[in-house]
Amino acid sequence: MMSQGKATRPVRILIAKAGLDGHDRGAKVIARALRDAGMEVIYTGLHQTVENIVRAAIQEDVDCIGLSILSGAHMTLFPELLKQLKAEKAEDIVVFGGGIVPKDDIEALLAAGVRQIFIPGTHTKDVVEWIQANVPVHE
Amino acid sequence: MTKKRDAAAQFFKSPSYRAWREKVYASQRERKASFESISFREQPELVTPENGGTVDYDRDLGNPGEYPYTRGVQPTMYRGRLWTMRQFAGFGTPEDTNKRFRYLLDHGQTGLSTAFDMPSLMGYDPDSPRALGEVGREGVSVATVEDMDTLFGGIALDQVTTSMTINCTATVAFAFYFAVARRRGIPFEKIGGTIQNDMLKEFIAQKEWISPPAPSVKLVCDVIEFCAQSAPKFNPVSISGYHIREAGATAVQELAFTIADGLAYVDHCLGRGMKLDDFAPRLSFFFDVHNDFFEEIAKFRAARRLWAKLMRERYGAKTDAACKLRTHAQTAGVSLTAQQPVNNVARVAMQALAAVLGGVQSLHTNSMDETLSLPTEGAVRIALRTQQIIAEESGVTNVIDPLGGSYYVERLTSEVEEEAMRYIRQIDALGGMLHAVEAGFPQKEIAEAAYQFQLGVDAGEQAIVGVNCHAEGGEQEIPTLKIEHEVERQQIERVKEFKARRDPAALAASLSLVEQACRENRNVVPVLIDAVEVGATLGEVSDIYRKVFGVYTDPGML
Incomplete structure (x- = not known):
């Protein structure tokens, strides 16, 4: 495993939409911004099960998963994602998120192993910089 | 001077205005290089009778309640009756939402509006594995006729009009509602209300669906047909720009795609052999009302004129009712900020005022806490009171279409209408909205606009107070609503x-x-x-x- 600075390839990210939530504006905007910042971005499309997301993440050999949830199901879906990644021995994939998530829930999710939650109003540059600083590229 | 401004200058004929512009204004300094609306439309420094500010009163405006309805669909507008104050509500169990409905009615709300949870909106019962974590969370859980009965317990279905925001499962929710009415002995023809039932905008923007576009449109039109025959007071569809705008569309895209969706339903119904004047009067609309105050007012005025002309000129509508665009509006959820959330009260107030000046028939005002969670009772009350302050204190309801004749608003109305019509012709060329949606045309246009907007925000060109200007650390905390997992x-x-x-x-x-x-x-x-x-x-x-x-x-x- 190497740091981003010495990596021989760009960071690979899966932007995912889980559950029944149809809000994809944020996910698509972030996906494009990350791509424009030189990252390799795969977008799952809407309405994925956590199983599908984990499978796609492993198949695509991504370094991190950005999960977007605006349906209020974050306290179910984030823990489920972490659990299934662990079961597949893929817990080295960094999980971060974005969406409508109240402050108390953000704290609980960070404690559970989600590495960052971005709320509405986040500058896309902040997401890019956070990934550069926190997501190691798997070699 | 920008190129666009020079191009506009050739239309300036008034000697005094021209002289002023060349001799006085040109030598002044402006504080920015360009002045754009929130929808990326360059705005002139001044509108006069010489640069698009005048209209032909009878042809372009008409009196209120008269074709082309630019000034409003009713002759009296808010002097006769205020708009319906209709706050969208729904969470938890049917009992939870029933309690919120009664709270809102007790506080002077005049109509109901139901938000369903994601499983109900996507066609899953609460016991489906696909519903995990989403039951009652973003709206109320309704899976059976009994749930619907409980939701409207103690509420007279023939006296309060209800709006139901549900789409791919609209036929089922509609059946629940009418089955409850039948149980209570209320004849179908006495039931007023609205069901959103607009699948094209689901594929374009809101993205809750079951089946592909063509059969989805068929189901939409089943409800339109049923209401035309058996429930004449019920609006079987609410053709919605709201979600299109929230997904990132510009004001013009919102208007154009919504009208084009409406035309697609009209085409489908006519294809079934229905008569335009039998169903068109019950087609209702739903638009967003965003930050750009005058552009939004112009959008509502343009929407009425555009729809009226299309109904009469393209489809040969014989009745006035078939030409009238009646609309609900909701303030722009997407404009609210999680940062300094109390500021949202001010945003909502201005947006609501634009909706009222735009002549809407019903209005939902968002609560300040909606970028954090579903709204608390306290936040909903402020939102409702905002409408009541506009209605009772501001005086804007005294005069019909008070901005009619404003050089700027008339020019904007004409521009928004023309630009929307250009999009509609493009969609016509693709074979209508059903085919345009299948080809991904509006979806791509919106994604592009959403990205451009975000780039503008990131660059500080699109100002958002509390986010990219006047920001402060250590955010204000306000109470939020928690939905128990017990639900x-x-x-x-x-x-x-x-x-x-x-x-x-x-x-x-x-x-x-x-x-x-x-x-x-x-x-x-x-x-x-x-x-x-x-x-x-x-x-x-x-x-x-x-x-x-x-x-x-x-x-x-x-």
């Missing part, structure tokens, strides 16, 4: 218990009638009302749609 367990148990006490033979027979109606391309609504009465659930009917019409999946375009 999900309760609803799962309730639907299981409901399923266990049905008559299996009667249920199977009625479900097979629904399936047959789908396969034979007949109107499903009459058989659905019977089926839900013997216990068919929302998930079971949706399973029939999946089986007969197929399942649509997101192409996942970026």
Whole structure:
């Protein structure tokens, strides 16, 4: 495993939409911004099960998963994602998120192993910089 | 001076205005290089009779209640009756939402509006594994006719009009509602209300669906047809720009795509042999009302004129009612900020004022806490009071269309209408909105606009107070609504218990009638009302749609 600075390839990210939530504006905007910042971005499309997301993440050999949830199901879906990644021995994939998530829930999710939650109003540059600083590229 | 401004200058004919512009204004300094609306439209420094500020009164405006309805669809507008104050509400169990409905009615709200949870909106019962974590969370959980009965317990369906925001399962929710009415002995023709039932905008923006676009449009039109025949006071569709705008569309895109959706439903209904003047009067609309104050007012005025002309000139509408665009509006959820959330009260007030100056028929004002969670009672009350302050204190309701004749507003109205019409012609060339949606045309246009907007925000060109200007650390904290996980367990148990006490033979027979109606391309609504009465659930009917019409999946375009 190497740091981003010495990596021989760009960071690979899966932007995912889980559950029944149809809000994809944020996910698509972030996906494009990350791509424009030189990252390799795969977008799952809407309405994925956590199983599908984990499978796609492993198949695509991504370094991190950005999960977007605006349906209020974050306290179910984030823990489920972490659990299934662990079961597949893929817990080295960094999980971060974005969406409508109240402050108390953000704290609980960070404690559970989600590495960052971005709320509405986040500058896309902040997401890019956070990934550069926190997501190691798997070699 | 920008190029655009020079181009506009050639239209300036008034000697005094021209002289002023060249001799006085040109030598002044402006504080920015360009002045754009929130929809990226360059704005002139001044509008006069010489640069698009005048209109032909009878042709372009008409009196209120007269074609082309630019000044409003009713002759009296708010002097006769205020708009309906209709706050969208729904969370938890049907009992939870029933309590919120009664709270809102007790505080002076005049109509109801139901938000359903994601499983209800996507065709899953609470006990489906696909519903995990989402039951009652973003709206109320309604899976059976009994849930609907409980939701409207103690509320007279023939006295309060209700709006239901539900789409791919609209036929089922409609059947629940009308089955409850039948149980209570209320004749269908006395029921007023609205069901959103607009599938094209789902594929364009809101993205809740079951089956592909073509059968989805067929189901939409089943409700339109049923209402035209049996429930004449009910609006069977609310053709919605709201979600299109929230997904990132510009004001012009919102208007154009919404009108084009409406035209697609009209075409489908005419294709079934329905008569325009029988169903068009009950087509209702729903627009967003965003930050750019005058552009939004112009959008509502342009929407009425555009629809009226299309109905009369393209479709040959004979009645006035078929030409009138009646609309609900909701303030822009997307404009609210999680940072300094109390500021949202000010945003909502200005947006609501624009909706009222735009002449809407009903209005929802968002609560300040909606970027954090579903709204608390306290936040909803402020939002409702905002409407009441506009209605009772501001004086803007005294005069009909008070901005009519404003050089700027008239020019904007004409521009927005023309630009929307250009998009509509483009969609016509693609074969209408159904085909445009299948080709991904509006989806791509919106994604592009959303990205451009974000780039503008990131660069500080699109100012958002508290986010990219006037920001401060250490955010204000306000209370938020928490939905207990207990709700999900309760609803799962309730639907299981409901399923266990049905008559299996009667249920199977009625479900097979629904399936047959789908396969034979007949109107499903009459058989659905019977089926839900013997216990068919929302998930079971949706399973029939999946089986007969197929399942649509997101192409996942970026």
